[in-house]
Amino acid sequence: MPCRFLRSCIVYYYKFDFPATSLQKIMATSMAAALAASLPAAPAASAAPAPTYEAIPASMAKVIDIEAEIPLTCVQLDGLVVTKIIKHAREAPSTTAHGLLLGLDLDGTLEVSNSFPLPHHAGDDDEKSAKSSARHQASMLRSLKEVQADDSVVGFYQATTLGAFFNQTLVDTQAIHQEKLRHGGIVIVHDLSQTARGNASFRAYRLTATFMDAYRKSNFSTASLINHRLTFSSILEEVPLKIRTNPLLSAFLGTLEDSKKGGLSSSAEGSKTNSAINPSFSVLDLGTGGVARNLEQIVEAVDNYRTEEGNLSYMSRQIAREKAKAENYIAKRKEENQNRIAQGLAPLPEEDVSRLFKIPAEPSRLESLLVLGQIDAYGKSLAGTASTSLVKMYAAQAGSDV
């Protein structure tokens, strides 16, 4: 690895009588390589041009990979990731900013130590964007590895507004992750609107086993839903999430908060523009600006649900019609055969009905399930806003009485 520098670096040669420091080498230790090899490949998309390691035989991989046996009980989010996700979510052109989470799992705790955003594709055709996104992931992972950052994918994050994050892409992506990644990987959902209201909200989820079972069979008919007891609330299960700041960050934040010293050297104007973190009271804001938007979203989601239900009932009517037709045909044929037998003729063969009548497959109810989930989430966030604003109103009234 030291030879990397000879690749194309600009190398300046200068001799000075500086104190001699030992020659620096950046090398990938064999230990790290072995560890990395024992980790499962990143999702199929990102694995393509990954660096190759000495392969560990499949029989041994199981033995070496002890961690995989310990079930995941907790997700630990690093301070850096918190700020990265918030920044990306705010700046992204669409509300659905997403990116990959990197980290390690240790003793049942999934430590998310880094993340990077994925480019947003609008209007590109799917295959092209998927390919470029895969290339982006692969080269990003390679680059991060070179500076000793964690480079194993443990999940992805998704920004959302008003808590409604249920959608097909999220479920699809997470399903792929859950199959490919060790421990299934997690999705961290960041709620933008709640963050704007002063409560930075991060939640970790993964798909439940029953949903995965139904998803694998890609069967979301009514019967399958009943068998799996699937409602929108049993699609995802929440994993406890903790935020952690490493000691260096804690110390630095402490300095920043210490307003007297002023962590950053302040400008000449004096203490007013001092960069130390000023207290903020946006939480106490009485404004209910977001409510109208929230109500609109609910109406929209309910409309979607109606359309979806309309489609479903149309399709089930069609199925019923086809079935009735098929049964009629069979009954007619039987009657005819009885008549022929009575007349002493050979009965007509009973043909395969399914070939004559195409009975459509039962429609998937996944979409309507997800829309219901969205409605519920919007309702939940609306209820939350209402309850906190009640508290704030009474607080303001109590304050004004004094």
Added chain:
Amino acid sequence: MPLGPTSSAINIQANSITEAVHNAPRTPTNITIHPVALFSILDHYLRRTDSQDRVIGTLLGTRHDNEVEVRSSFAVLHSETDEQVAVDMDYHRTMYELHHKVNPKEVIVGWYSTGSNLNTYSALIQNFYSQETGPHQAIHVAVNTGVVEGEEAGVKAYISSPVGVFPKPENCVFVPVPVELRFHDAERSGLDLLANTAQASSSTSSQPIADLEIIERAVTSVSEMLDRVLAYVRAVLAGEQKGDPAVGRYLMDTLGASTDDLEKGGFNSSLQDTLMISYLANLVRSQAEVSSRLALAAAS
């Protein structure tokens, strides 16, 4: 800084150079840093190899007039020995392209290093980054992580200007520029969350935090402030302390805010609205729940 404290003479030289070249971009006079950039630098420093004294990386951001806004940063490989310094440019380019794809607005504005040691190598690296940022000037942000005893954690920003009769890349003056932390209001809560986490003894905090808890925290802090103000006002009234007119005016502006609107029936109508919303939200939720249960029961 090998060249000793900056003197006014050198500053004049820097200005004269920029004035001489017409249409030259103005030198940055103010630098703001986004927390993400800072935290990335700290993380990079934490992940350095044993043999590295300091780490360097590229700063990305935007420029307006005289202000440079550093919005994010990424680590760059480099090696320093007593004879040579090498910066992995391929790596720098690749990373920049990757970042550029996601966030096309951010361009290279300069570089960072940890520690407050500015030496000849700093000048060389600065020279390299000046080529990257041209025609604008590259900025250099030195983050002192505060791990060395006796040095306080902090951030300093510099721009460079050449020095000497025959300018050489290894000679330059780093002129300090004021730097401040800046973040968007919406990101504020994230920073609060981290600050609270940092104060906890275990450096961890569990999520999600209930809205009420945050409101409670804010109310407590407001009431503490009121107590402090009250103590101050009492002290002034009692003649123990000399009153500051500026403080008085601020207090008048803040506490004079009228709540008439709330008292004159505004409260009740607002209350009704809020209750209605709450009712509606619960209605929607229960309907959704019933609907999903019905879907399960339909065929059985």
